[in-house]
Amino acid sequence: MKSFFVLSLAPFIQGVLGSTEISGGSPATIDSLPYLVSISHSGAFACAGVIVSGQHVVTSAQCVYGLEASPTSFSVRTGSSKTSSGGSVYTVTRIARHSQFNPTTKDFDVAVLKLASSISPGPTVQVIEFIQPGQDPKDGSECVASGWGDSEGQLQSVTLPIVNRDTCNQSYDGKITNRMICAGSEAGKGTCPGDRGGPVTYGGKLAGIISQTHGCELFGLPDVFTDIANSNIQSWIRSQ
Numbered sequence: 001m002k003s004f005f006v007l008s009l010a011p012f013i014q015g016v017l018g019s020t021e022i023s024g025g026s027p028a029t030i031d032s033l034p035y036l037v038s039i040s041h042s043g044a045f046a047c048a049g050v051i052v053s054g055q056h057v058v059t060s061a062q063c064v065y066g067l068e069a070s071p072t073s074f075s076v077r078t079g080s081s082k083t084s085s086g087g088s089v090y091t092v093t094r095i096a097r098h099s100q101f102n103p104t105t106k107d108f109d110v111a112v113l114k115l116a117s118s119i120s121p122g123p124t125v126q127v128i129e130f131i132q133p134g135q136d137p138k139d140g141s142e143c144v145a146s147g148w149g150d151s152e153g154q155l156q157s158v159t160l161p162i163v164n165r166d167t168c169n170q171s172y173d174g175k176i177t178n179r180m181i182c183a184g185s186e187a188g189k190g191t192c193p194g195d196r197g198g199p200v201t202y203g204g205k206l207a208g209i210i211s212q213t214h215g216c217e218l219f220g221l222p223d224v225f226t227d228i229a230n231s232n233i234q235s236w237i238r239s240q
């Protein structure tokens with residue numbers, strides 16, 4: 001543990017001194033991530049989300065847990081590189097949270113927000129396609145995670161290699177399920193808590209939702225995403 005600590009310290013310092021949002025990534029704008037939205041609760045930035053249909057946004061269940069009965073306290077901003085200005089804002093009228101979501105283990109970490117009106121599409125506002133069900137990205141291939149990290153954050157994207165599920169499961173003491181996909185493990189490179197709910201893409205399609213974030217922490221644990229290739233998760237989203 002000690003030597004691991006020393007080895008991990010240098011990248012950690014580099015990662016953390018720079019930012020509190022996605023670490024080790026590069027700046028991005030909404031033009032390259034037109035399916036990304038910011039979700040606010042009671043007027044304050046809460047989470048990221050992803051446009052999956054003309055009136056639906058998908059996010060992490062952690063973002064709405066316990067608040068499902070008050071959808072109108074949430075709003076969604078589309079088409080902006082900032083979390084609190086620009087673009088268009090929509091009121092949420094219904095929150096569907098996966099009934100099997102477990103707040104302790106983060107299993108089934110997915111929710112769908114229905115908006116009061118249809119999203120107006122444009123160059124910075126687009127629906128994203130899902131990855132093919134049952135076709136998890138191959139181990140070692142690259143996916144891209146994006147988000148703001150916190151309300152003041154600069155929008156960023158980071159490229160992370162997919163980590164083999166069994167290897168990841170060992171790193172997490174057997175707590176990884178088939179509804180989860182892991183990527184990254186370099187200390188100081190990955191996603192942070194404020195990135196939750198945001199998109200992970202593979203070949204331009206939605207492959208994951210940012211769920212358990214460790215990229216901005218000292219120890220190089222993989223980040224864990226809700227697996228959109230999992231057929232239960234994908235068909236549940238589609239049925240909302």
Ligand SMILES: *[C@@H]1O[C@H](CO)[C@@H](O)[C@H](O)[C@H]1NC(C)=O
Pocket residue numbers: 165166169173174175176177178
């Ligand atoms: C992770 O490991 C635990 C304990 O060995 C096992 O029960 C579980 O099925 C594993 N998860 C996956 C997705 O294989």
